Amino acid sequence: SPTAPTAPKPLYLCSPFVEAALVVGNFKTIVMQPKHVDVMEWVASNIFDFYQNLNLFYGVLTECCTSQSCPTMSAGSQLNYTWINQDRKSVQLPAPTYIDYVMTWVQNLLDDENVFPTRSGRDFSPNFPSTIKHVYRQLLRVFAHLYHAHYEQILHLRSEPHFNSLFAHFLAFGKEYELLDIKDVKGSPNAPVGIGLLWERWKDMGIITS
Amino acid sequence: GQSSSTPSAPKERGADYVYFERTTAGFSDDAIPRAKAAQLKLEHYYKVAVDAAIERNTRRVELERKLAADTTTSDERKQRQLLQLGKKESSFLRLKRTKLGLDDFRTVKVIGKGAFGEVRVVQKTDTSKIYAMKTLKKEEMLKKDQLAHVRAERDVLAESNSPWVVQLYYSFQDPTYLYLIMEFLPGGDLMTMLIKYDTFSEDVTRFYIAECVLAIEAVHKLGFIHRDIKPDNILIDKEGHIKLSDFGLSTGFHKQHDSSYYTRLLDSANGVQSPTTAARNSVAVNAIHLTMSSKDQIATWKANRRKLAYSTVGTPDYIAPEIFLQKGYGNECDWWSLGAIMFECLVGYPPFCSESTHDTYQKIINWPSYLMFPDDVHLSHEAEDLIRRLITSHDRRLAVEQIKHHPFFYGVSWTAIRNIEAPFVPRLRSITDTSYFPTDELEQVPEEPAGGDSTGANKDLAFLGYTFKRFTISSSGF
Ligand SMILES: Nc1ncnc2c1ncn2[C@@H]1O[C@H](COP(=O)(O)OP(=O)(O)OP(=O)(O)O)[C@@H](O)[C@H]1O
Numbered sequence: 001s002p003t004a005p006t007a008p009k010p011l012y013l014c015s016p017f018v019e020a021a022l023v024v025g026n027f028k029t030i031v032m033q034p035k036h037v038d039v040m041e042w043v044a045s046n047i048f049d050f051y052q053n054l055n056l057f058y059g060v061l062t063e064c065c066t067s068q069s070c071p072t073m074s075a076g077s078q079l080n081y082t083w084i085n086q087d088r089k090s091v092q093l094p095a096p097t098y099i100d101y102v103m104t105w106v107q108n109l110l111d112d113e114n115v116f117p118t119r120s121g122r123d124f125s126p127n128f129p130s131t132i133k134h135v136y137r138q139l140l141r142v143f144a145h146l147y148h149a150h151y152e153q154i155l156h157l158r159s160e161p162h163f164n165s166l167f168a169h170f171l172a173f174g175k176e177y178e179l180l181d182i183k184d185v186k187g188s189p190n191a192p193v194g195i196g197l198l199w200e201r202w203k204d205m206g207i208i209t210s
Numbered sequence: 211g212q213s214s215s216t217p218s219a220p221k222e223r224g225a226d227y228v229y230f231e232r233t234t235a236g237f238s239d240d241a242i243p244r245a246k247a248a249q250l251k252l253e254h255y256y257k258v259a260v261d262a263a264i265e266r267n268t269r270r271v272e273l274e275r276k277l278a279a280d281t282t283t284s285d286e287r288k289q290r291q292l293l294q295l296g297k298k299e300s301s302f303l304r305l306k307r308t309k310l311g312l313d314d315f316r317t318v319k320v321i322g323k324g325a326f327g328e329v330r331v332v333q334k335t336d337t338s339k340i341y342a343m344k345t346l347k348k349e350e351m352l353k354k355d356q357l358a359h360v361r362a363e364r365d366v367l368a369e370s371n372s373p374w375v376v377q378l379y380y381s382f383q384d385p386t387y388l389y390l391i392m393e394f395l396p397g398g399d400l401m402t403m404l405i406k407y408d409t410f411s412e413d414v415t416r417f418y419i420a421e422c423v424l425a426i427e428a429v430h431k432l433g434f435i436h437r438d439i440k441p442d443n444i445l446i447d448k449e450g451h452i453k454l455s456d457f458g459l460s461t462g463f464h465k466q467h468d469s470s471y472y473t474r475l476l477d478s479a480n481g482v483q484s485p486t487t488a489a490r491n492s493v494a495v496n497a498i499h500l501t502m503s504s505k506d507q508i509a510t511w512k513a514n515r516r517k518l519a520y521s522t523v524g525t526p527d528y529i530a531p532e533i534f535l536q537k538g539y540g541n542e543c544d545w546w547s548l549g550a551i552m553f554e555c556l557v558g559y560p561p562f563c564s565e566s567t568h569d570t571y572q573k574i575i576n577w578p579s580y581l582m583f584p585d586d587v588h589l590s591h592e593a594e595d596l597i598r599r600l601i602t603s604h605d606r607r608l609a610v611e612q613i614k615h616h617p618f619f620y621g622v623s624w625t626a627i628r629n630i631e632a633p634f635v636p637r638l639r640s641i642t643d644t645s646y647f648p649t650d651e652l653e654q655v656p657e658e659p660a661g662g663d664s665t666g667a668n669k670d671l672a673f674l675g676y677t678f679k680r681f682t683i684s685s686s687g688f
Contacts, residue, residue: 009226011228011230013226014226014227014228015223015224015226015227015228016227016228017228017230022252022253022256023256029260029263030256030259030260030263032263034263034266034267034270034296034299035270035296036270036292036293036295036296036299037266037296037299037300037303038296038300041300041303041304042300042303044303044304044307045303045304045306045307048306048307049255049259053251053252053255056248056251056252057248057252059244059248060241060244060245060248063237063238063240063241064237110307116307117304118304118307118308119336120301120304152230153237155230155232156232156233156234156236156237157234157237157241157242157245158232158245158249159245159248159249162248162249162252162253165252165256166252
């Protein structure tokens with residue numbers, strides 16, 4: 001009997017791409033907080049690195065992510081992220097604009113001595129945990145868009161093992177330090193995030209632990 | 211015959227197995243190299259992350275074990291030491307987020323010039339600490355094919371805590387230059403000292419050569435061959451003891467790896483002379499050799515010596531013949547170089563020095579006919595014997611233990627030599643005193659490094675992973 005027409009399975013959920021990985025083994029080794037080391041310092045250092053590494057790959061994909069190709073910040077067939085503007089209104093933005101806002105905002109935070117102190121003797125502010133949760137959620141959205149809209153290009157550029165590992169590391173780290181909300185990863189039932197299923201698959205495969 | 215272990219076996223492919231036709235059509239020319247660069251950077255990132263995790267763990271376990279074995283220290287103090295370690299690890303993490311650049315350093319003085327850039331005494335502006343900063347022009351290094359070399363050797367040497375190797379603390383880059391921040395050795399180098407004193411007594415020579423033996427041995431124990439040991443690379447610390455300059459970074463850059471150059475040399479050594487060298491070879495060799503002991507010839511050589519040190523070609527005077535012959539070589543080549551340096555310390559010039567580098571190569575390859583001890587310089591029997599056992603074919607050259615037991619070193623305490631008083635202790639007026647460097651001969655060098663302008667993106671690929679920060683557990687931080 002004929003089945004209902006379904007959207008084809010996204011490539012990032014298909015074999016062999018879903019298994020492609022640069023880093024094999026348990027992320028625990030590099031996620032675990034080193035004993036005696038300040039947790040803020042550890043998280044700050046890792047967020048700094050995630051930002052740099054994501055930016056590196058986004059830099060390669062910018063030519064494919066234009067306001068024509070991506071008029072919205074899509075992350076699932078029913079999901080477009082909106083940006084909250086200065087008037088606290090939520091607006092649709094082309095993906096490259098949205099991502100540029102995110103990356104610029106994060107870069108400014110990283111450069112802000114009050115948020116990410118680099119001089120010795122300076123402490124993290126008490127707001128630091130809530131700030132970095134925002135950062136994490138926005139970086140997650142960038143990953144979600146790249147998986148949803150640009151995975152083919154990632155495949156053409158033979159970067160899927162790298163990109164997968166970077167994202168899996170990001171998820172594992174976010175989970176360990178409670179920087180990720182599961183509902184941000186999965187989205188709502190009527191507007192699921194594409195990578196929500198990837199999260200499930202990777203959990204089943206043991207790539208990230210539940 | 212189980213095929214289940216072969217991931218590519220078609221049977222294994224599940225229902226969701228997809229063939230994807232990859233193509234680079236539709237991407238800009240830039241995209242492919244940029245993607246490659248991003249991949250390499252990420253690979254490097256994860257390698258370093260794993261190593262760092264292991265090293266951090268080792269440091270902690272070692273301290274915990276040490277504290278557990280220590281019965282005299284109170285628990286409270288032990289706890290403090292662990293906290294202290296945690297603080298250091300934290301500040302190291304912070305350091306990684308700190309971007310150091312040219313503007314964090316102020317030039318005090320230009321003190322040296324090398325094949326690929328200059329060496330300056332600099333002061334880190336926020337801490338006022340003094341360092342030596344070496345600049346290396348990337349483009350020059352790419353041209354000379356020196357990269358594999360730099361990358362392979364850097365990390366190990368950077369991690370070595372050996373007192374015989376100049377410490378590297380930090381490195382960064384801009385599009386044009388690599389910058390190395392290392393410890394500043396205020397005593398100058400052995401080349402400058404030899405230019406100043408002409409020759410050393412046997413006692414003084416014994417001291418420097420013995421220290422060099424230990425330094426070279428330390429390098430070999432790290433698994434490296436220096437290949438380019440020469441007086442310019444033997445630096446003097448504030449107590450007058452020696453350290454080898456950070457090779458793999460700074461030295462060994464020269465012609466050794468330009469194989470076509472050697473092929474040409476080899477051909478001419480075998481009589482397949484190119485038209486340009488034929489005329490020169492036939493007459494000049496002996497003539498130069500005979501006049502070499504005359505004082506003004508040596509003066510000419512010495513005057514050129516520093517210029518040679520500043521050129522990209524470098525001086526071949528200390529390089530072992532087997533390196534030219536390209537049939538593979540082991541770490542014995544460094545002992546040849548030491549023999550040549552010892553000869554120079556006692557005689558006043560290196561054994562195969564000539565008016566042109568080409569003639570020097572010829573003499574080294576035909577060393578049995580050219581190794582001569584001049585009549586007007588008196589050497590002890592032991593000194594001459596040691597030199598002859600170092601400047602010899604690689605299979606007959608002494609190994610490190612034999613060298614240490616050679617009668618020339620009679621009385622040397624190999625374990626204590628770094629702690630005894632050196633023959634020349636630099637007299638320094640301040641921590642930035644540069645009087646042991648020929649600073650007045652460096653007039654064309656700009657005071658402040660120029661900083662970078664843009665070059666092609668693919669060039670940076672070669673310097674991947676160059677930015678380096680040292681974790682110094684003993685020092686109070688960078
Ligand atoms: N850490 C240092 N402290 C003090 N002086 C230094 C230091 N490093 C280098 N110098 C001085 O600068 C000169 C040139 O440095 P070096 O030999 O390392 O560079 P180089 O000439 O580029 O290397 P190479 O030996 O490959 O030619 C040295 O001979 C020495 O006088």
